[in-house]
Amino acid sequence: DIQMTQSPSSLSASVGDRVTFTCRASQSISSDLNWYQQKPGKAPKLLIYAASNLQSGVPSRFSGSGSGTDFTLTISSLQPEDFATYFCQQSYSTPLYTFGQGTKLDIK
Amino acid sequence: EVQLVESGGGLIQPGGSLRLSCAASGLIASDNYMNWVRQAPGKGLEWVSVLYSGGTTYYADSVKGRFTISRDNSKNTLYLQMDSLRAEDTAVYYCTRMSSLCNSTRCHTWYDPWGQGTLVTVSS
Numbered sequence: 001d002i003q004m005t006q007s008p009s010s011l012s013a014s015v016g017d018r019v020t021f022t023c024r025a026s027q028s029i030s031s032d033l034n035w036y037q038q039k040p041g042k043a044p045k046l047l048i049y050a051a052s053n054l055q056s057g058v059p060s061r062f063s064g065s066g067s068g069t070d071f072t073l074t075i076s077s078l079q080p081e082d083f084a085t086y087f088c089q090q091s092y093s094t095p096l097y098t099f100g101q102g103t104k105l106d107i108k
Numbered sequence: 109e110v111q112l113v114e115s116g117g118g119l120i121q122p123g124g125s126l127r128l129s130c131a132a133s134g135l136i137a138s139d140n141y142m143n144w145v146r147q148a149p150g151k152g153l154e155w156v157s158v159l160y161s162g163g164t165t166y167y168a169d170s171v172k173g174r175f176t177i178s179r180d181n182s183k184n185t186l187y188l189q190m191d192s193l194r195a196e197d198t199a200v201y202y203c204t205r206m207s208s209l210c211n212s213t214r215c216h217t218w219y220d221p222w223g224q225g226t227l228v229t230v231s232s
Contacts, residue, residue, distance in 0.1 A: 044222055045222070050209065053209075102152050
């Protein structure tokens with residue numbers, strides 16, 4: 001199985017900050033990497049697919065990059081509604097699409 | 109609007125059975141690759157099973173032989189039959205569609221949309 005490792009596991013930041021999350025795959029997954037946002041008690045929400053493509057309706061302050069084994073999700077200017085947990089997911093190894101353990105973003 | 113609505117969760121004793129349902133609207137479940145993904149309390153996300161439009165099914169090793177995914181095309185509903193339940197199956201179970209975008213070289217896939225989830229608690 002492909003293992004996905006996210007760092008950091010938690011992050012404290014302030015409104016207006018620029019934050020970056022990292023996701024590393026245990027083997028090359030090309031650009032088959034997706035990012036999801038999850039708020040407490042809610043289902044995950046797709047933010048970025050295929051490493052760098054913004055899902056329709058997602059604010060442009062979110063961006064993704066990377067290929068191979070190393071990927072990043074960046075929020076250019078944090079808004080209050082962005083405090084949540086973020087998961088990466090590889091969609092390279094069909095059908096076993098594994099997720100990272102998540103990065104919890106909270107208010108400093 | 110595409111919507112997935114899960115139901116059927118609850119408290120069940122170890123060794124028991126439960127059937128989860130996922131009612132789809134705004135999409136035809138039988139035309140899509142439909143998945144179950146679960147999340148144990150305070151934990152990450154774990155893929156459980158997929159049912160392809162053609163009928164092929166796959167399962168995570170942790171549930172293989174105990175869980176069965178199926179659908180009722182007339183009801184546009186996906187199911188997850190869970191037998192021989194264990195404490196470690198306790199989780200919120202989400203239904204989600206696998207979406208894809210293909211270019212000349214490969215297809216990229218992701219999960220969207222997701223249902224709201226249904227909680228399964230396995231405990232005596």
